[in-house]
Amino acid sequence: MFSGIVEECAQVTKIVKEQENMHFTLKCSFVNELKIDQSVAHNGVCLTVVNIENGEYTVTAMKETLMRSNLGKLKVGDLVNVERSMLMNGRLDGHIVQGHVDQTATCIEKTDAQGSTYFKFKYAFDSEMAKKGYMTVDKGSVTVNGVSLTVCNPTKDEFQVAIIPYTLENTNFKNIEVGTMVNIEFDIIGKYICRLEELKSQA
Numbered sequence: 001m002f003s004g005i006v007e008e009c010a011q012v013t014k015i016v017k018e019q020e021n022m023h024f025t026l027k028c029s030f031v032n033e034l035k036i037d038q039s040v041a042h043n044g045v046c047l048t049v050v051n052i053e054n055g056e057y058t059v060t061a062m063k064e065t066l067m068r069s070n071l072g073k074l075k076v077g078d079l080v081n082v083e084r085s086m087l088m089n090g091r092l093d094g095h096i097v098q099g100h101v102d103q104t105a106t107c108i109e110k111t112d113a114q115g116s117t118y119f120k121f122k123y124a125f126d127s128e129m130a131k132k133g134y135m136t137v138d139k140g141s142v143t144v145n146g147v148s149l150t151v152c153n154p155t156k157d158e159f160q161v162a163i164i165p166y167t168l169e170n171t172n173f174k175n176i177e178v179g180t181m182v183n184i185e186f187d188i189i190g191k192y193i194c195r196l197e198e199l200k201s202q203a
Helices: 063-068 166-170 188-202
Strands: 006-020 021-025 039-042 044-051 054-062 081-082 103-113 117-123 142-143 148-152 158-163 183-184
Touching: 006 054, 006 103, 006 142, 021 081, 039 054, 103 158, 117 183, 142 158, 183 188
Parallel strands: none
Antiparallel strands: 006 021, 006 081, 021 054, 039 044, 039 081, 044 054, 103 117, 103 183, 117 158, 142 148, 142 183
16 A cells, blocks of 8 residues: 555566566665565556675566556666655555556646646546546546645546646656656546445446
């Protein structure tokens, strides 16, 4: 479980493809604090640490993960938003994030807001999945590349988020331009509510 509060950007140092899996080796400031089997979110995707060596750590993504996320497009040198799993004895600064990316979205607009920056994203809309909570709502929560954000001006298949200078500087939002693909995770609470309504209608 995560909060969507990115700790820092890790840099990809090595990528190895093994059959349908991809092994990503990265470096960041807290490598020495990691343990094998620990969960770390990478651009919002929960992955397990499988190796720690020479100040770097390795995680593995399987085919399903690569299909649903932007991890398969990573290159050596790219920056990845990382967050270790949430401690249950502190404040929840973001929102409940599972680390299970639902799909990708594409940046279609980037606008200066006199200090902050607005990003607009477009995703493939599926009406049946929307009934199950796979959608955005105004002032609701959405996770973009692992960052917990508040939705602005949602439409059927688009939404906007406002990024403050600190977030822009300390996450890979600084590298997002029009055309960039990002990972999105819709709010788990909305999914549960939609599922309960679906079950009630079937009763």
